[in-house]
Amino acid sequence: MTSSLQRAAFAGTYDDESLCGSGLMVVRAEAEAVAALAGRIDAYFAAACKLILACNGRVVVTGMGKSGHIGGKIAATLASTGTPAFFVHPGEASHGDFGMITAQDVVLALSNSGETPEILAILHLIKRLDVPLISMTGNPKSTLARQSQVHIDTSVREEACPLGLAPTSSTTATLAMGDALSVALLEARGFTREDFAFAHPGGSLGRRLLTRIQDIMHTGPEIPSVPETALVRDAVLEMTAKKLGMTAVVDGRYRVLGIFTDGDLRRLFEKAGDIHTTPINEVMTRFCTRVSPELLAAESVRIMEEKRISALLVVDDDNRLIGALNMHDLLRAGVV
Structure with missing residues (x-):
């Protein structure tokens, strides 16, 4: 008996040309999505940087699903480049983890739709704590965007997925914007190679710069x-x-x-x-x-x-x- 997975396999083509063609389509679509971000490094981007630079606590990054995975990477990049940060799962935040956020922090929320229920459910708590909220969404008119102190537009023309369903171009764009934010903050803080080495003592750069x-x-x-x-x-x-x-x-x-x-x-x-x-x-x-x-x-x-x-x-x-x-x-x- 043929399984649904096998039927799907037989329906496709597996020659080198078609496989490379699919891969090339994805790379081009995502490259276009990232290139479009250049026009959005603007006053809103600068305002987000200034909020974080003025923060006496940490940057709390949150996001659901694929946005959550991207958020974890952004938090790690921020932390390793001189901006204390960590990731909080929005679903867990409603069940006790919100206590990890203090009034000294800044929240960076990621949601392509800007309508992620788990994030919207904690917006009132963020407001009550009077914590600055920065968001990255693909919809500037969304609830999350409108409720944010600063919103950064990470919308894309289309996903690289041919079905238009799997987050591909949108997650790549968000990741790139997170990297842009991290590097802008790194330079604003005067973060040096030696500082980077202290944050990476187990890496090759850390060993070269720290070992005497x-x-x-x-x-x-x-x-x-x-x-x-x-x-x-x-x-x-x-x-x-x-x-x-x-x-x-x-x-x-x-x-x-x-x-x-x-x-x-x-x-x-x-x-x-x-x-x-x-x-x-x-x-x-x-x-x-x-x-x-x-x-x-x-x-x-x-x-x-x-x-x-x-x-x-x-x-x-x-x-x-x-x-x-x-x-x-x-x-x-x-x-x-």
Whole structure:
């Protein structure tokens, strides 16, 4: 027995041309919808931004169905770009969650029709709380639009869905307007790359902008070092034990005099040198690169690439050895 789903499948066509044609139609329809928003970045848009900038609380975003999904994304984008925000489901708001909204907040309501019952049901509560209401709808004459302090028109000529039923162009337009709002607020607040990193500490940008050498360097007994009186043999044993491909050479006060690396060892072998009799201070690299523990780890990557080295010694203001790291440490930290 053939199911309704199978019958629908047989009724359609599945060749590459028809599938790509459908996809292209959607992309063009949604691109047109977004392009039309340019004319609506106007005084109402600016007024919405000013309401949010003057807000001492948070932006409470609400929406039902697909608008709710878009609202969740807009709230997340606002929060990650310097505007505290969260999403409240309008249906749940009528059953206790309205208590999450305070008089210090601003409400941003999304509804393509502007007549979503679950949102209209809490309008009187928003008014009673005297909370500024911003709305994004596809109908400037709707109840929600008329009840809002500021309304932003996100209407579209048509949905990309050939049936004209599934929210497609309308949700894309609302999402784009939400992004426009978020970025305008970001720039108005002077939100920086460092601020963004603090909001995204687990992301790659956060790691690059927040991680400092002192956060990942080897310290204490993990630091490879030998005294200036050591032989190359002692340095090789230290390098093997600490596994950083180098060792620092220090004086009696633990000040760095130089570095001995795998490359220095290879050069010694090329000259037929004896690791058991050669003093380390004769073959070490004296003018080695040293860095401060406060330096951004990302900057240490640049230094290593510029100087074509794979490890760094970390010193304090008196040139005393306090740490060491190599490229593998930066890779593990996600900085590279």
